[in-house]
Amino acid sequence: MSALVTAGLLVAPTAQAVDTAPVDPRPSTAKLAVQLHKLAIQSHGKVRVTPIGRSNENRPVWAARVGHGKVKIQYVTQQHGDEPLGTPAALEFLRTVGVGNSAWQRKLLSQVTVDIIVRANPDGHERNWRYNYDPTAVPEYGEAGKGYDINRYHDPAVAPADNPATEAGLIQRRFAAVQPDIMVDYHMQGRYKDASGKEITASTLWPTNAGVKPADVDFAKQIAVVVQRSINGAGGNVTQYPGGDYQGIARNGYGLLGSGSVLVELSDIPGREQHQISDALASMLAIARSAANGSVHTIDPAAATAIPPRGPALPGFAEDEHDAA
Numbered sequence: 001m002s003a004l005v006t007a008g009l010l011v012a013p014t015a016q017a018v019d020t021a022p023v024d025p026r027p028s029t030a031k032l033a034v035q036l037h038k039l040a041i042q043s044h045g046k047v048r049v050t051p052i053g054r055s056n057e058n059r060p061v062w063a064a065r066v067g068h069g070k071v072k073i074q075y076v077t078q079q080h081g082d083e084p085l086g087t088p089a090a091l092e093f094l095r096t097v098g099v100g101n102s103a104w105q106r107k108l109l110s111q112v113t114v115d116i117i118v119r120a121n122p123d124g125h126e127r128n129w130r131y132n133y134d135p136t137a138v139p140e141y142g143e144a145g146k147g148y149d150i151n152r153y154h155d156p157a158v159a160p161a162d163n164p165a166t167e168a169g170l171i172q173r174r175f176a177a178v179q180p181d182i183m184v185d186y187h188m189q190g191r192y193k194d195a196s197g198k199e200i201t202a203s204t205l206w207p208t209n210a211g212v213k214p215a216d217v218d219f220a221k222q223i224a225v226v227v228q229r230s231i232n233g234a235g236g237n238v239t240q241y242p243g244g245d246y247q248g249i250a251r252n253g254y255g256l257l258g259s260g261s262v263l264v265e266l267s268d269i270p271g272r273e274q275h276q277i278s279d280a281l282a283s284m285l286a287i288a289r290s291a292a293n294g295s296v297h298t299i300d301p302a303a304a305t306a307i308p309p310r311g312p313a314l315p316g317f318a319e320d321e322h323d324a325a
């Protein structure tokens, strides 16, 4: 068979088999780069992959962008190195919306631009710890000799050039370049139950800093309701997250800068990782779709305050440092 015929067969339309293989929940940072560049090729350039800088240990921090619509959305995953599952969910999001050329994909990508920082903290991932890697750090937020808690260094009053947490500065710069209408930050929490005793699979919260404009808080609440409905609709159980008011937390910092800024916390439930990844994917898709068709704006923000509060930790599980978002 000639090369030409082979090439013709390769580009011919084929029945799309649904990929049901398990997703790697913790790809190495090298594998992550390979997967992102594979998506760029498989999407015929619709997924655009670029390094936005380097970690303290010189690992690339990647952003991947898809779509060209006027509504701008930014997702950030894995600011905390030991909270991995938002990262494979982001890869699946890019694959779902970027690979293929169906009518719904074309429409969505004409309406929204989604920019994702995929694994903000590769050095923390490498060590399976929360912080970045900075052995000289004596941080206000973080741990001396280990590094900074990246998700405490998004205070809009601190310029990226002055940011002691390198990877937080990279996120600040990317945010400023993208100017997203919506910013959603994916984390992981411990194991909790709700008032009925049912295990919680995810929690969400909007900005709680008093300086965030009420209209921006309301928009974030509308997005949080999209998160709740999409994850509950996929079989999860979403509560509010009991988060703090500090302006250096991404949820607050980017709310102060005018985005609809929301936190998503996936519970760390052994044996449920694949489901957690698909729930996070469902939320990413639902946010993009509801922003694209405008339906997010029709949600009553009061529905967010009706999301039940997070209950106590499961017996035997500490209210651990995950609690600090």
Ligand SMILES: [Zn+2]
Residues within 6 Å of the ligand: 080, 083, 151, 187, 188, 322, 324, 325
């Ligand atoms: Zn976290």
